[in-house]
Amino acid sequence: MNATPTEPPMIQVDNLSCAHEPGGPDFLSDISFSVYPGEWVSLVGANGTGKSSLVKRLNGLLPASGGRIAVDGIELADSTLGDIRERIGMVFANPDNQFVGLNVADDIVFGLENRCLDRTEMAARLARYAAMLGIEAFLDRHPAELSGGQKQRVALAAVLALEPKVLILDEATSMLDEQAKQEILAQLRQMRETGRYTLISVTHDTDEILATDRMLALADGGLVADGKPRELLADPALLEQLRLRPSFAMELAAALRERGIAVPPRLNESELMEALTQWHSPSNK
Incomplete structure (x- = not known):
């Protein structure tokens, strides 16, 4: 882990509560944690515990019913949504849901065009992140022609081209075969080693959990564990509570x-x- 406790947190969550609808009962309450720059954290819990809902609150995709969220020192509010979303990129389980272009190159530059970057910078980022993810040979191909692992690398490249400080992977390896999953995990390990990215993985996969620096566990509407994956995964009772194999x-x-x-x-x-x-x-x- 590249982070040190003396650094200001990249993400700070204090007493967060979440409800499915305004005024409804909270399904998560009193959630507090910090994530430091360069840290790779896994968010773990049984189906339905609110993992995806929680990470979607971090960049304001869904509203919280209470508590405070700050990203890179900026407190989340209606007036700061743009600043927060520039700092957080998200990759989801099904990369097909993130494709909008007629070919891979179009998909990668789509977000850059929306930010009105100049053509020279867009071309530079396209080349840089295509090389980083090993997808240069696919740039002229339609995403439907790619394998699952190739599609996920393209989706990851499109997010990284926006150069976020925080990358959230919401079950991003869950639809991949073993080889493709290991390729994505190897890429994430390399990204962690650079120290440039703060990573959050929402996952049920033990290999992915073990690759992370720290594990946060959700159960029964709250945060029930926060520690090193090796230590937490050695607890049979916790594995049972989290429905982890x-x-x-x-x-x-x-x-x-x-x-x-x-x-x-x-x-x-x-x-x-x-x-x-x-x-x-x-x-x-």
Whole structure:
């Protein structure tokens, strides 16, 4: 994680409450947390707990019923919506919902045209982010001709071309196959390493959660956990509350221990492989 607690938070949420309609009952209440510059945070919870609804409050897509939100030191209000939305980009589960152009290049520059950038800057950003996401060969193709992973990279490039400080991924890997998911996660890891982006992943995927610096967990209308993913995912009761399935490595480690193979409860596959290699080495015989 590139953030340090001494930095001012990039996102500050204080005592936030959310209702489905004005005057209706709150389905989330008293939500408070900070996200620091360069941090990658996963937002986790069972279906229907309000994860997507919460992140849509961060840039004013949906109104909060109470509390305070500030992004990059700017408090969210009707008068600051434009400033807030310049700082936050969102990528959703279905990239088809974000496509508006006849080809990939049109999609990437669409948001730039709406901001009235000059042609030279638009061309520079198109080239820069197409190269960053490895989609240069697709620029003249219609999005319908692309695979799921390619479409999601295009959607990500279109958002990054707007150069937001905060990137929110709302179940952005949920519709991808394993290979495409790993490609997107690798790209997000690289982005995190640059320190230029603050990332929030709304996800059920254990691999994605483990890639993040910090995990926020929603349940029963509130924030029930905030900590390191490795530690929180090792809690069976919390996994049950969040309706999360343990990672493959966790399940395999548990099965091996049941068969008398003494490996610790590893959380990712590379660590489990290392533990098995050490267990099988002659020095342990």
